[in-house]
Amino acid sequence: MIEIKNLHASIDANGETKEILKGINLSVKAGEVHAIMGPNGSGKSTLSKIIAGHPAFNVTEGSITFKINAKDRNLFELEADERAKSGIFLGFQYPVEIPGVTNFTFLHEAFNETCKFNGAPEMNASDFRKFLAPKLELLEMNESFLDRPVNTGFSGGEKKKNEILQMAVLNPRLALLDETDSGLDIDALKIVAKGVNALKSRYNATILVTHYQRLLDYIVPDHVHVLYQGQIIRSGGKELAFELEEKGYEWVIKEFEEKNLTRS
Amino acid sequence: MENILKAELLKNSEAILKKAHDLSPSYQSAMRNAQLHFDSLGIPSKKNEDWKYTSIAKNLAPRFYDQQESIIHDLPKNIIDQRGMIIFNNGIFNKFLSVLPAGVELDALCIEANFYDTFDSLNFGVALSPLSLKVLKNTVLDFPISIIHLVDDVGVNKIISPRLTITTHENSKVSFLEFFTSTSKNKLQYTTNAVTKFNLLPNSQIEHVKIQSEASEAVHIGLTEARVDRDAIFKSMTLDYGNLTARHNINILLNQAGAQTSVHGLYALKNSEHTDVFSTITHVAPHTTSEQLFKGILAGSSHGIFTGKIIINKDAQQSASSQLNKNLILSKMAHIDTRPQLLVHADDVKCSHGATVGQLSKDEEFYLESRGIPKEHARRMLCMGFGMDVILKIENLAIRKFAETMLIETFKSGALLN
Ligand SMILES: Nc1ncnc2c1ncn2[C@@H]1O[C@H](COP(=O)(O)OP(=O)(O)OP(=O)(O)O)[C@@H](O)[C@H]1O
Numbered sequence: 001m002i003e004i005k006n007l008h009a010s011i012d013a014n015g016e017t018k019e020i021l022k023g024i025n026l027s028v029k030a031g032e033v034h035a036i037m038g039p040n041g042s043g044k045s046t047l048s049k050i051i052a053g054h055p056a057f058n059v060t061e062g063s064i065t066f067k068i069n070a071k072d073r074n075l076f077e078l079e080a081d082e083r084a085k086s087g088i089f090l091g092f093q094y095p096v097e098i099p100g101v102t103n104f105t106f107l108h109e110a111f112n113e114t115c116k117f118n119g120a121p122e123m124n125a126s127d128f129r130k131f132l133a134p135k136l137e138l139l140e141m142n143e144s145f146l147d148r149p150v151n152t153g154f155s156g157g158e159k160k161k162n163e164i165l166q167m168a169v170l171n172p173r174l175a176l177l178d179e180t181d182s183g184l185d186i187d188a189l190k191i192v193a194k195g196v197n198a199l200k201s202r203y204n205a206t207i208l209v210t211h212y213q214r215l216l217d218y219i220v221p222d223h224v225h226v227l228y229q230g231q232i233i234r235s236g237g238k239e240l241a242f243e244l245e246e247k248g249y250e251w252v253i254k255e256f257e258e259k260n261l262t263r264s
Numbered sequence: 265m266e267n268i269l270k271a272e273l274l275k276n277s278e279a280i281l282k283k284a285h286d287l288s289p290s291y292q293s294a295m296r297n298a299q300l301h302f303d304s305l306g307i308p309s310k311k312n313e314d315w316k317y318t319s320i321a322k323n324l325a326p327r328f329y330d331q332q333e334s335i336i337h338d339l340p341k342n343i344i345d346q347r348g349m350i351i352f353n354n355g356i357f358n359k360f361l362s363v364l365p366a367g368v369e370l371d372a373l374c375i376e377a378n379f380y381d382t383f384d385s386l387n388f389g390v391a392l393s394p395l396s397l398k399v400l401k402n403t404v405l406d407f408p409i410s411i412i413h414l415v416d417d418v419g420v421n422k423i424i425s426p427r428l429t430i431t432t433h434e435n436s437k438v439s440f441l442e443f444f445t446s447t448s449k450n451k452l453q454y455t456t457n458a459v460t461k462f463n464l465l466p467n468s469q470i471e472h473v474k475i476q477s478e479a480s481e482a483v484h485i486g487l488t489e490a491r492v493d494r495d496a497i498f499k500s501m502t503l504d505y506g507n508l509t510a511r512h513n514i515n516i517l518l519n520q521a522g523a524q525t526s527v528h529g530l531y532a533l534k535n536s537e538h539t540d541v542f543s544t545i546t547h548v549a550p551h552t553t554s555e556q557l558f559k560g561i562l563a564g565s566s567h568g569i570f571t572g573k574i575i576i577n578k579d580a581q582q583s584a585s586s587q588l589n590k591n592l593i594l595s596k597m598a599h600i601d602t603r604p605q606l607l608v609h610a611d612d613v614k615c616s617h618g619a620t621v622g623q624l625s626k627d628e629e630f631y632l633e634s635r636g637i638p639k640e641h642a643r644r645m646l647c648m649g650f651g652m653d654v655i656l657k658i659e660n661l662a663i664r665k666f667a668e669t670m671l672i673e674t675f676k677s678g679a680l681l682n
């Protein structure tokens with residue numbers, strides 16, 4: 001479904017160019033769940049944002065292709081909104097607050113833009129409210145969240161639930177969930193996991209960015225990758241997550257550095 | 265330039281007095297005094313600190329509208345509820361079309377001798393159809409009263425001078441929408457010099473929402489003044505959706521203990537529109553509170569000015585005031601001058617004030633785009649959200665809806681986005 005090859009990316013900040021991603025290779029097929037783990041600052045959010053089309057980063061090398069209508073498309077040819085409407089969803093690590101725009105308006109506009117783009121009929125406000133009801137229920141969210149400004153004054157957990165609500169509305173083929181589990185208590189984690197699992201099918205794929213094994217108890221990954229200093233230094237099955245939980249990242253990093261030393 | 269224009273206006277205002285036979289002789293002599301007061305103050309130039317950013321003389325019409333009757337027969341649009349409507353046509357009160365609800369009655373005209381500024385006295389000196397109203401004790405209305413100021417072709421190239429005073433008695437609570445508009449959105453050139461004054465007697469409440477939506481070539485000068493007595497609450501909102509040049513003078517006096525006010529507003533400007541907000545809130549008595557959020561959206565080569573004075577007198581101990589002016593600049597050519605000014609003469613008070621000038625947040629833009637909303641649409645939603653944040657402070661839901669619809673209309677043209 002998505003194929004990332006030798007991806008290099010940098011950002012210009014304070015007059016300097018900083019290389020963040022240094023040759024990422026990743027291939028995700030429909031129906032799969034991948035987990036990306038790694039220490040702080042390794043580039044996990046950057047990778048997610050680049051896939052979603054964030055304008056702040058410069059891609060200096062490599063490619064990303066994404067299957068749209070059974071054709072491999074160069075993702076860099078699509079604007080962020082076109083990527084979203086073609087089925088890519090980014091659940092933000094830090095959801096953005098937008099005072100003055102209600103959650104309802106936001107969801108409604110996003111939904112109708114996506115329908116329009118895909119040649120499906122748009123929905124009027126009252127039908128859309130009915131359409132939202134079971135999704136709110138799934139996430140155990142009160143209807144009053146719809147009439148509040150987007151994420152404004154929401155608690156950490158509420159913001160994350162709101163991300164999954166948006167995902168439920170847009171029904172993406174590829175969901176990138178960037179630390180959707182952080183800041184959640186165990187009950188909220190179960191609700192969020194229930195939401196994500198309910199949306200899973202053999203037609204769509206999920207990439208989970210997380211620090212914690214805990215989430216992976218509820219959403220079981222097929223593949224686990226360790227990202228370190230802008231590179232995937234190790235991949236494995238779900239047992240890799242257990243190992244990381246037990247022993248931390250140091251041993252993977254050490255093994256990786258030793259391998260590099262012997263190579264050079 | 266200011267002096268030539270002043271002389272001409274003075275001459276024309278003397279001529280107006282001849283038409284003031286419906287008004288009592290003592291009122292007429294007060295008008296004459298007001299004209300002399302205008303003569304002594306003159307028309308402010310940019311050398312005047314209060315008018316530093318707006319040269320008003322070059323924009324003023326030279327003549328006054330001098331008919332005594334309103335000639336329209338049809339109700340203007342924009343009336344929220346026909347149970348309460350006060351219609352001014354070219355500055356003249358139309359008593360046939362207006363409807364005063366039970367509890368709101370005509371009041372004796374006040375003979376005024378103290379004026380806020382030169383334009384207040386100019387208005388008093390030539391207003392042929394001043395209106396005074398009182399809201400009786402215990403009157404609580406759940407629908408808003410619309411005050412519509414409609415200018416039509418007959419008002420072209422004239423100064424339109426509506427004058428309205430409203431006194432609210434104990435335990436009354438009323439919402440007003442005051443709407444300045446014209447029969448045609450384009451091409452009508454005229455100057456509105458409007459004065460609206462409120463006297464809030466103890467324990468009464470007013471919500472006043474002023475919307476400036478004059479013709480695109482018009483000049484608007486308007487004063488909103490309120491004297492707030494013990495435990496009374498005055499909620500003011502000034503919404504400016506642009507025209508050639510506008511100046512909003514807002515003057516609030518918290519005269520007795522427990523008086524409260526909120527003085528909010530929004531200017532959304534495009535092309536070469538120019539809006540100058542000059543707000544003064546004076547805490548005269550102890551235990552008074554004021555709150556102010558004024559926002560600006562500036563596109564094209566527009567120019568916005570916000571001066572917000574908060575004065576806390578020596579006796580106004582234990583008062584609280586907060587003030588914030590936030591501006592969103594959408595183009596390199598747009599310009600804002602903001603002057604929040606806090607003058608505190610009491611020591612036991614709580615005050616905060618500040619101003620910000622910024623652009624649309626890239627993170628907010630990306631958040632909307634990442635949900636499938638195209639860039640242009642996302643920017644429009646964010647700008648509207650920025651404005652809606654103020655509009656949501658309107659308490660009366662019917663007026664809020666009205667203001668919201670106008671904001672959406674204003675954004676439809678697209679000129680507000682770049
Ligand atoms: N806008 C930016 N400006 C400057 N540096 C940035 C920016 N965004 C990311 N970086 C840098 O890129 C590196 C990778 O950041 P990224 O947010 O992708 O890490 P992460 O793996 O998601 O970390 P965490 O686990 O803390 O969320 C960090 O060193 C970070 O400081």
Ligand SMILES: [Mg+2]
Nearest residue numbers: 044045046093
């Ligand atoms: Mg991150």
